[in-house]
Amino acid sequence: MTTWITTCDTCKNEGWSEGDMAQTDGESLATLIEAAATGLSGVKTRRVSCLMGCKNSCNVAIQGHGKLCYTLGEFAPTPEAASAIVAYALAHSTSETGQVPYREWPQEIKGHFVTRHPPLPDDA
Template identity: 40%
Template sequence: MRRIVFCTTCRHSVEEREGPDGLTGGESLARHMESLVAEKQRDDVIIARQTCLWSCLRHCNVLLQDTERYSYLAGGFRPERAEAEAILAWFDLHGESAGGEVPFKTWPQAMRGHFIARLPPVKP
């Protein structure tokens, strides 16, 4: 199973918890992703929400989760559509890989500098 989990309690910015629309940064980023996935008619991308991913030093955290490959925690995103596009592009590259290791040279520029942790798949 593969899914993108958005932290709904993440701040909109360093200065503000919520944006002008009253949404947290994490919720705004999740909504941008939902819009993007709907426009592309992608039914293969599961979008989930989680309150607090415990990485509060970097707002707008996202867990790129996979039960068969490495999963990744990334943060420090802006709650904008361009960030959602980069996350989805990287997630697609991740899905094409055998073990979840995406060569750095193929990463979208907007994904560089955002990764916090790599987590091994849970094996029975």
């Protein structure tokens, strides 16, 4: 089943305005995530303008139909962070419930979880 990585493309980490400001930190992270997920079965990416987690930027949501959903934040837009987010999403996609055992979490995402949401109930 497909797991979606939704990346906030408007996120700006503290100090962003002192840089070149060519793109937001969220845009940079989204580009890296998209590249890391290219060609993977079970993982898709999309961008959204504002996940409303500004205190925790850069933010991503990991979602799959009928599965637990997670919001993660406080990432730097680095290839290591993007690879870890994609690796976690891949594990989420193969999990029946969306829960991934802690021992399988990539080190680079530990400490970045902000929220966990139960799946929406199926309409009868």
